[in-house]
Amino acid sequence: MGSLTHPKLPVIDFSKESLLSGTNSWSSTRDEVVRALEEYGCFIATYNKVSLDLHNAIFRASKELLDLPRETKITNISKTPSHGYVGQEAVIPLYEGLGIANATTLEGAQTFTNLMWPLGNDFFCETTLLFARLLADLDQMVMRMVSESYGIEKDYETLLGSTTYLLRLIKYRAPETNETNLGIIPHTDKSFMSILHQRQVKGLEIRTKEGEWILIDPSPSSFVVMAGDACMAWTNGRIEPPNHQVIMSGTEERYSLGLFTFIRDRIIQIPKELVDDEHPLKFKAFDHFKYIDYIYTDEGKRSKCPIKDYCAI
Ligand SMILES: O=C(O)CCC(=O)C(=O)O
Numbered sequence: 001m002g003s004l005t006h007p008k009l010p011v012i013d014f015s016k017e018s019l020l021s022g023t024n025s026w027s028s029t030r031d032e033v034v035r036a037l038e039e040y041g042c043f044i045a046t047y048n049k050v051s052l053d054l055h056n057a058i059f060r061a062s063k064e065l066l067d068l069p070r071e072t073k074i075t076n077i078s079k080t081p082s083h084g085y086v087g088q089e090a091v092i093p094l095y096e097g098l099g100i101a102n103a104t105t106l107e108g109a110q111t112f113t114n115l116m117w118p119l120g121n122d123f124f125c126e127t128t129l130l131f132a133r134l135l136a137d138l139d140q141m142v143m144r145m146v147s148e149s150y151g152i153e154k155d156y157e158t159l160l161g162s163t164t165y166l167l168r169l170i171k172y173r174a175p176e177t178n179e180t181n182l183g184i185i186p187h188t189d190k191s192f193m194s195i196l197h198q199r200q201v202k203g204l205e206i207r208t209k210e211g212e213w214i215l216i217d218p219s220p221s222s223f224v225v226m227a228g229d230a231c232m233a234w235t236n237g238r239i240e241p242p243n244h245q246v247i248m249s250g251t252e253e254r255y256s257l258g259l260f261t262f263i264r265d266r267i268i269q270i271p272k273e274l275v276d277d278e279h280p281l282k283f284k285a286f287d288h289f290k291y292i293d294y295i296y297t298d299e300g301k302r303s304k305c306p307i308k309d310y311c312a313i
C-alpha cells in the first residue's frame with residue numbers, strides 16, 4: 001500500500017451498484033475497509049450517490065450560511081462544547097464553522113434553518129438534509145462492514161439505535177501576511193466516525209502511523225472516512241484515529257464539511273468478542289457525551305491522548 005516516498009491513502013469504491021450485503025463485492029470491500037482502518041485509521045471513499053449537482057448545492061448552501069452576519073451565526077449555541085458556532089478563536093483564527101445537530105432528521109435540519117433564517121430557507125434545509133442522510137448511509141455501510149468483520153454486528157445494532165449525526169459546515173479564510181497558515185491544529189476527532197468532504201481548495205493533511213503527512217486531493221465524489229476516538233475504545237484499540245490538520249496555502253478561502261457520528265444516551269461497552277488473552281481489555285465502558293465534556297476540562301485540555309486518560313484501563 002503506497003510507496004515509501006509518497007504514501008497515499010487507500011481509495012475504496014462505494015459507488016458499485018453490486019455493493020449489497022452478502023455479495024462477493026461486499027465482502028472484498030469489507031476486507032479493504034478493515035485493512036485501511038487498521039493501518040491508517042481512515043480511507044478515501046468514492047461515492048457517487050452524492051451527485052455533482054448535490055456537491056455544488058451543498059457548498060452553495062454552506063457559503064450562504066457562512067456569509068450570514070456574525071450576530072446571526074453566533075446564535076448557533078450548543079450544550080456540547082464545539083458543536084455550535086466556532087469562529088475567531090485565537091489559536092485558529094482562519095477557522096469558522098457551524099454545527100447542525102441531528103442533521104439527518106427533518107426536525108434537526110428545520111430547527112437549525114429556522115434559527116439562521118427566521119423567514120425560512122428551503123434550499124438550505126433540503127440540501128443539508130439530503131447530504132447528511134446520504135453520508136449517514138455511507139457511514140452505516142462502513143460500520144456494518146467493520147462490525148461484520150469483527151463478529152460484533154449485535155453490538156453495532158445497539159449503537160446504531162443511539163447514533164446522532166452532527167453536520168459541520170466549515171470555512172477557512174486565507175491567511176494575511178505574517179499570520180499563521182494553520183487552519184486547524186493537529187488533532188484526532190472526538191467522534192465515533194467522521195466523514196469529511198472538501199471543495200477544490202486543498203489543505204487537509206492526514207498523518208500516517210510512520211509520521212508522514214498525506215495531503216488529500218479534493219474531488220466531488222471523494223470522501224474521507226475517518227475513525228474518531230470513540231471508535232478506538234469501542235474496537236478495543238484495533239482501529240486508531242489518525243492525526244490530521246489543515247494547512248492553508250495560497251489566497252483562496254477553503255470550504256469543507258464534516259459529518260460526525262456520536263452515540264447519545266447509551267454507555268458504549270467494549271464488545272466481549274474483541275477481548276481475549278491476546279487482546280486484553282484496554283478501555284472501560286464510557287458515555288460518549290461525558291467524554292466530550294471531559295475534553296474541555298482543564299485535565300482534558302492538558303491531555304496528550306484524552307480518550308486514554310478518560311477511559312483506558
Ligand atoms: O476542514 C477539514 O478538511 C477538516 C476539518 C476537521 O478536521 C474537523 O472539523 O475535525
Ligand SMILES: [Fe+2]
Pocket residue numbers: 187188189244
Ligand atoms: Fe478533525
